[in-house]
Amino acid sequence: MSRDEMSAAKNNENGRDHQLDRIVFIGRTYDEYRRMFRLHERNLVGRKILDCPAGSCSFAAEMGARGIEVVACDIAYSQSSDELASRGEADVAHAIEDVERNHDSYRWDYFGGVGALRYTRMKALNGFLADFRRTRTAELEAETEGGDGFPVDRRRTRTPANSGRYVAAALPALPFADGAFDLILSANFLFLYADRLDLAFHAATLRELMRVAREEIRLFPVVNFSGERYAHMDFIMRVAGSAGFEARVAPVPYEFALGANAMLQLTRVPG
Ligand SMILES: C[S@@+](CC[C@H](N)C(=O)[O-])C[C@H]1O[C@@H](n2cnc3c(N)ncnc32)[C@H](O)[C@@H]1O
Numbered sequence: 001m002s003r004d005e006m007s008a009a010k011n012n013e014n015g016r017d018h019q020l021d022r023i024v025f026i027g028r029t030y031d032e033y034r035r036m037f038r039l040h041e042r043n044l045v046g047r048k049i050l051d052c053p054a055g056s057c058s059f060a061a062e063m064g065a066r067g068i069e070v071v072a073c074d075i076a077y078s079q080s081s082d083e084l085a086s087r088g089e090a091d092v093a094h095a096i097e098d099v100e101r102n103h104d105s106y107r108w109d110y111f112g113g114v115g116a117l118r119y120t121r122m123k124a125l126n127g128f129l130a131d132f133r134r135t136r137t138a139e140l141e142a143e144t145e146g147g148d149g150f151p152v153d154r155r156r157t158r159t160p161a162n163s164g165r166y167v168a169a170a171l172p173a174l175p176f177a178d179g180a181f182d183l184i185l186s187a188n189f190l191f192l193y194a195d196r197l198d199l200a201f202h203a204a205t206l207r208e209l210m211r212v213a214r215e216e217i218r219l220f221p222v223v224n225f226s227g228e229r230y231a232h233m234d235f236i237m238r239v240a241g242s243a244g245f246e247a248r249v250a251p252v253p254y255e256f257a258l259g260a261n262a263m264l265q266l267t268r269v270p271g
Contacts, residue, residue, distance in 0.1 A: 016105050018225040020098050023193055024091040025076050025084070027056030027124040030063065035110075035254035036220045037185055037263060044068050047182040050212065053171065053189050056088045058127030060165055070165070071181070077168035081133045088125040092118065105227070105258050135165050172204035179214040186219045191230040191264075199232050203239055210243050213268065220263040222249055227259030240266045 033039060033051075045068060051059050054072035063070040076084060096118055099106060103114075111117040169175055186209065190202055209217050223229050230236070237247040245266040255261035 016102050016226055018098055018102060020094065020225070022091075022094075023189070023196070024095045025055050025074075025087050026091050026095050026121055027054065027058065027088075027128055028187065029057070029120060029124045029127070030059050032120070032254065033057070033059045033185065033187065036187060036252055037218045038250070038252045041066070041068075044183075048180070048214075050176070050181040050184045052169070052174070052184060052186050052209070054128075054166075055188075056084070056125040056128040057187075058124045058131070059185075061127050061131030064131065064165065071167060072165060073167040073169040073174065075168065075170045077132075077166050081129060081136065084132065085125075085129055088129070089122075092121045092125060096121070107255050107258060110254070110256060132166050139164075172201060172208050174208050174212050176212045178211055180212050182213075182215045184209050184213045184217045186217065188220070190219055191222050191233075192224055192260075194224045194230055199235070202230075202232065202236060206236060206239060207243065210240065210245060210266070210268075213266075215268055217245070217266040218263050219266075220252065220254075221257070221260035222262050222264050223257075223259050225257070227257065233264075236264070244269050 028036070034041075044063070047068075049063070049068070049070045051057060051070055051072045053074040054060060055074055055076070057072065060070040060072040076087070079087070096114065099117065100114055111120065167175065190197065190205060194202075222233060233249070240247040246269050247264065247266050249262050250265050251262050
């Protein structure tokens with residue numbers, strides 16, 4: 001039996017038939033993040049935040065417009081905006097087919113129906129793309145500011161629009177200094193894709209997130225596509241504990257996929 005067949009059989013035992021053939025490049029809006037991470041805007045002001053991996057989320061763009069600094073990173077950001085646009089559209093379609101196939105394993109009180117879900121995913125993608133294009137253009141202009149076509153020192157040309165908001169990074173390694181971010185948000189990646197990301201990858205990624213986090217990390221959800229709690233959660237929480245973080249699974253006021261209604265919250269213990 002191939003891995004896909006095994007995964008389908010496992011899904012079916014749970015009444016679910018997920019057939020995503022890849023880790024999709026899709027994204028959420030600020031309103032979804034606000035709920036899935038139990039965020040309050042007043043607690044975000046003045047904090048340096050990392051969204052990782054951010055996919056085509058409009059969170060960084062929406063926060064930037066409110067004057068809150070969010071850096072978004074993703075392995076896909078090494079691609080051009082046109083490539084991300086076509087990949088994003090294809091992956092929204094692929095993800096929504098999967099949701100439609102499993103319609104009854106979702107709660108529809110937030111979206112109302114598939115049309116609103118598609119609208120929201122495209123709103124996030126388009127918000128992300130507009131900001132990604134704008135910041136990348138500003139960076140390019142800044143790099144050639146000398147007028148002679150040669151890049152100039154980027155540190156001298158940094159502006160709010162050219163703050164390195166979108167950073168290409170391949171987990172489990174991040175190109176950031178220790179403690180670079182007050183708060184790290186990580187959604188719909190670890191735990192969810194446990195069928196293709198093994199325990200070693202989870203542990204290495206978690207260690208890297210803890211290295212880069214000054215105060216806190218929030219990860220959503222704590223279940224896989226079948227709604228089952230991540231099998232190695234106790235181990236992951238022990239890893240966090242021995243690195244000086246207090247770990248707890250906390251309920252959140254967001255549940256689209258049934259059972260995906262809690263986050264793992266890691267808080268650095270002072271001292
Ligand atoms: C399902 S999306 C989640 C995006 C966003 N956090 C959300 O909740 O919508 C998963 C993302 O993980 C990214 N990804 C996959 N492997 C990665 C890796 N090794 N390092 C960084 N990003 C990765 C993909 O490009 C994709 O954008």
